[in-house]
Amino acid sequence: MKGLYILPLTYHYSALKKQEGTDMTKMDPVVHFEMPYEDSERLSKFYIRVFGWQMQQLGKDMGEYVVAATTDTDENMMVKKPGAINGGFYPKTPDMPQCPSVVIAVENIMVSMQKVVDAGGKILGEPMTIPGIGEYVAITDSEGNRVGMLQPFDM
Numbered sequence: 001m002k003g004l005y006i007l008p009l010t011y012h013y014s015a016l017k018k019q020e021g022t023d024m025t026k027m028d029p030v031v032h033f034e035m036p037y038e039d040s041e042r043l044s045k046f047y048i049r050v051f052g053w054q055m056q057q058l059g060k061d062m063g064e065y066v067v068a069a070t071t072d073t074d075e076n077m078m079v080k081k082p083g084a085i086n087g088g089f090y091p092k093t094p095d096m097p098q099c100p101s102v103v104i105a106v107e108n109i110m111v112s113m114q115k116v117v118d119a120g121g122k123i124l125g126e127p128m129t130i131p132g133i134g135e136y137v138a139i140t141d142s143e144g145n146r147v148g149m150l151q152p153f154d155m
Helices: 040-051 109-118
Strands: 030-037 054-057 066-069 086-091 101-105 122-130 134-140 146-152
Touching (some): 040 066, 040 086, 109 122, 109 146
Antiparallel strands (some): 030 101, 054 066, 066 086, 122 134, 134 146
16 A cells, blocks of 8 residues: 555564653553444444444434444443443544544543643643543644543542
8 A cells, every 4th residue: 555654474573672751661552443334334334344343423422422343342331342442533623633533541631731831732721521431531642643631420
């Protein structure tokens, strides 16, 4: 594919060396993805037909968010398959990001927000509570990429 960089299959993440300023015993995992949509019905049909995902449209009280189940979860809505994530879609509006992003779980959202600022990123607004899920805030990294941070209630 033109413009797409794919690591060679012989590349192993286990070969990564400890990088400056990191604690290799504790890495915050990617736990969710988000993408914008224009038509929730068309979106749902596409991901159901192409990938077999389960899609759930939420109401106005949850911002017309569409939850995407891409893998099986347990009774606590935690994924069963290590490394797999679920995600969601939000209405495409001028004030929302127009590109996909990921959500990273953190132990302490306030501490992580300070780390973002100290490392050259920016905090986009104040943390908000997602009922039954946890505390969420959006950031931009040092390169301007939008990323979500989530402190789950069960961490």
